[in-house]
Amino acid sequence: MLLIPCPWCGPRSEHEFGFGGEPAVRPQSSASDTEWADYLYMRTNPKGRNTELWCHSAGCGQWFVMERDTVTHAIHTTREMGA
């Protein structure tokens, strides 16, 4: 069970959170099909340290960034979006 430190609410049980994917920058509308496919579908899916978006969906409702290890499930940091 993960104990996730929400940047706004402090440590809360993983029940309250939703994983929201790897951060990515939306391409310009003029981007090629390959660039769109890369943005929409391709993932790095790393084994080990990962930067992820999460949402405290059953809590304050805020999105935030989490550095987490996908092997040990250790949570290194959480921070506000853009911080």
Add this chain to the structure above:
Amino acid sequence: MRYSGWQLLKQGLRGNAGWQPAWRTPVLQRSYDAIVVGGGGHGLAAAYYLARVHGLKRVAVLERGWIGGGNTGRNTTIVRSNYFFAESAAMYDFALRLYEGLSRELNYNIMLSQRGVLNLAHTEHDMELMTRSVNAMLLNGIDVELLDAKQVRDEVPLLNFSPSARFPIHGGFVQRRGGVARHDAVAWAYARGASDLGVDIIQNCDVTGWLREGSRIVGVETSLGRISAGVCAMSVAGHSGVMAEMAGFRLPITSYALQAMVSEPLKPILDTVVMSTATGMYVSQSDKGELVFGAGLDLYPSYAQRGNLPTGQAIVAAMLELFPAFRRLKMLRQWAGIVDVCWDYSPVIGPAPVEGLYLNCGWGTGGFKATPVGGWLLAHLMATGQHHALSAPFDLGRFTSGMLVDEAAGAGIAH
């Protein structure tokens, strides 16, 4: 050594001292015509068909641990072909037909038990969608039957038919050719068949990189040294992203933990496979008597073969809701495998964006049933350089063209 009743008797009388290892422990060569990375069911099947169908002589399967120790040895062994889209139905039914002949072809009892797979509908809306799915499946030539609540009750009286049930049963549908098979036996049978045809199965061989000549992949870097190959393929399930990164590209795949459990053994109590999409839960009874059950994914990326507690609790809760009679059972084991989930819940089979490498991945939560066809199609690609008609729709290019085969929305059932 051919297995038979006669052999069993003969070896039994000799104190079982005469059995041979089912596959050779070969001396690793420095060069092969074809290398398959990953000794799960899919990789072993690919090697077997490379040798048997395409006549390749120098083939190796490289497995970092022991064969079948990944998802092949961790799944809940359900086989079926009741998919929504024609492309999927054709492919999964080809697999089911290969399964039907596999014990005989490989002279190895894979314990295929076509006891039927029954999916439940819990609301009027479920029932309407299910009717649509069943019609699509019938048009795809898949033998499914829609059942009303009374028919479901006749087939599985143990289910919770109480009027106060949280998930009341409105009906369901069944594929009678579906069922279960022994997962380890499938891996071992392909390994034995491949080994007899000269395939080298190398265990404890971790592939750590790709060898290149210009832009082309020409072999692998491993914990046992460099090995060159005419053609390479990866069939590494949850580790597909890791292998792709070594080759410099990304995949439309995320790795998640999928868990399952077994109860203590019981006398025969459940003679079919029951699945419930609304709760995600599914259960069957093994030949040893254990109830084998599971449900959805742990919903964040993971390479830890454990499974988290909240999902585990949800699985147990769903099972007890549907089968109140199981309430007093003790749990025997819980485990997880790392599954390679694609956005549309369909696999990726085809050439990699890098020359000399082929992909067989993205089977996610439901690739055991596809083991024979994954191997068949990968072997075809490696031997001919061309797609088989069955694998063409599952090319990586569908994520650029937009031609997804969206079984997550279509069939709506995983595993």
